[in-house]
Amino acid sequence: MVEKKKKGVIFLLIKARGIPIWIQCLEALLRLLPQNHRVIPDINRNLKYRRKGYNGEKSSDYYANLLDKTEFLILHDLSLFHNKLHFQIDTLILTTRFLLIIEIKCLEGELYFNHETGQLTVSHHQTVTGADNPLIQALNHCTQLKGWFRDRKMIEVPMEHLAIISNTQSVIRCSNYETARHVGTDKSLPLKVMELSKRYKKELLTEKEVKRIAKALKKVHSPQPINILGFYKLKPEELLNYIACPNCGYRPMVRFRGYWHCKICYVNSKDAHVGVISDHLLVKGNRITNLECRLILGIDSLKLANKMLTSMDLNREGKTKGRRYTLKLT
Numbered sequence: 481m482v483e484k485k486k487k488g489v490i491f492l493l494i495k496a497r498g499i500p501i502w503i504q505c506l507e508a509l510l511r512l513l514p515q516n517h518r519v520i521p522d523i524n525r526n527l528k529y530r531r532k533g534y535n536g537e538k539s540s541d542y543y544a545n546l547l548d549k550t551e552f553l554i555l556h557d558l559s560l561f562h563n564k565l566h567f568q569i570d571t572l573i574l575t576t577r578f579l580l581i582i583e584i585k586c587l588e589g590e591l592y593f594n595h596e597t598g599q600l601t602v603s604h605h606q607t608v609t610g611a612d613n614p615l616i617q618a619l620n621h622c623t624q625l626k627g628w629f630r631d632r633k634m635i636e637v638p639m640e641h642l643a644i645i646s647n648t649q650s651v652i653r654c655s656n657y658e659t660a661r662h663v664g665t666d667k668s669l670p671l672k673v674m675e676l677s678k679r680y681k682k683e684l685l686t687e688k689e690v691k692r693i694a695k696a697l698k699k700v701h702s703p704q705p706i707n708i709l710g711f712y713k714l715k716p717e718e719l720l721n722y723i724a725c726p727n728c729g730y731r732p733m734v735r736f737r738g739y740w741h742c743k744i745c746y747v748n749s750k751d752a753h754v755g756v757i758s759d760h761l762l763v764k765g766n767r768i769t770n771l772e773c774r775l776i777l778g779i780d781s782l783k784l785a786n787k788m789l790t791s792m793d794l795n796r797e798g799k800t801k802g803r804r805y806t807l808k809l810t
């Protein structure tokens with residue numbers, strides 16, 4: 481966290497965007513499945529789509545960061561929980577006058593936002609399909625965030641919403657002017673924010689309060705593990721155990737004199753287990769016991785597995801045999 485106080489201004493970079501959990505899980509799953517597994521083409525397709533979305537978000541972040549940081553405090557990729565539901569906000573902008581929720585989508589073709597039906601249709605290669613409408617998503621998130629504020633008896637601040645289409649080649653059409661005010665491209669993001677900002681003149685929060693809200697939101701930010709095995713209808717037994725050699729790919733590497741050793745190319749590695757344990761955690765719902773760790777790595781020593789797990793900066797739950805380790809998701 482970088483914090484610098486200027487005269488009467490907010491300058492606080494409080495939450496950057498990390499690699500989305502979906503991408504991390506899909507990449508981990510690819511490393512744990514045999515190369516000829518039936519779901520690999522599906523995973524690759526999904527990964528391509530998610531990476532495109534992530535690149536769109538990063539591109540939008542670039543333009544969001546052009547905004548005057550003395551006025552706009554920006555939180556990227558926020559996972560919150562309200563009313564028994566998790567929701568994920570792509571970008572939240574906080575000011576002393578209003579809050580703004582931005583949903584970012586990377587869509588190709590001609591997009592039409594219909595304000596009467598709330599539908600977004602996409603015309604591409606002579607086919608017309610419906611798509612998740614980021615405007616409706618942003619509006620729903622506004623309702624959930626308002627509820628989150630109410631539960632904590634925090635001051636009610638007006639909330640605005642904005643949908644950003646990060647693909648510059650797509651053509652955007654809206655059914656009316658009001659809808660068009662809430663839709664833009666990544667490049668037009670600063671302009672759109674400034675335009676919406678003009679509607680809110682009254683200072684409702686102090687800069688201190690804005691910072692306090694941002695800190696409170698960051699504190700409860702809780703990304704959820706994804707049930708990726710369930711998503712692809714896979715059984716844990718289908719995953720490969722043991723460590724693959726980082727040099728030649730041979731599996732298993734064996735433990736020899738404090739190193740992981742490859743019998744084929746003679747490469748040694750001190751920490752090849754770290755990636756493999758992380759991959760299994762990502763794919764298996766983010767929990768692992770000492771016994772599971774030994775099975776994955778192909779080692780017998782409880783003490784060695786314990787040493788490896790405790791050196792990995794994982795969360796720990798429970799005691800002795802039943803102790804579970806989880807990744808600190810950010």
Ligand SMILES: [Zn+2]
Nearest residue numbers: 725728742745
């Ligand atoms: Zn090797």
